[in-house]
Amino acid sequence: xxxxxxxxxxxxxxxxxxxxxxxxxxxxxxxDDIDNLQILSPKENTLKNRKTAAMVTLxxxxxxxxxxxxxxxxxxxxxxxxSCCSRSCGSKPISSNxx
Numbered sequence: 001x002x003x004x005x006x007x008x009x010x011x012x013x014x015x016x017x018x019x020x021x022x023x024x025x026x027x028x029x030x031x032d033d034i035d036n037l038q039i040l041s042p043k044e045n046t047l048k049n050r051k052t053a054a055m056v057t058l059x060x061x062x063x064x065x066x067x068x069x070x071x072x073x074x075x076x077x078x079x080x081x082x083s084c085c086s087r088s089c090g091s092k093p094i095s096s097n098x099x
């Protein structure tokens with residue numbers, strides 16, 4: 001039994017069923033604060049993970065701005081370098097004044 005699941009069992013005063021999963025609201029599995037835990041069905045948990053896991057926050061190597069992008073649309077999927085924040089930025093020379 002995971003520690004998060006154990007904490008929810010204590011909070012609820014019962015053993016969670018097989019159709020109940022302990023979910024970290026902020027998606028940080030190291031944050032086992034009871035206020036960060038919720039009980040979800042496997043279907044609800046899958047839907048939540050699909051929505052949140054698809055996006056990543058990157059820093060543009062050219063201008064230094066932060067931006068979000070679908071993970072599948074980045075070179076991170078194959079272990080490469082992050083892309084630029086936009087096509088126009090990607091065509092510019094690398095700035096020496098990155099923020």
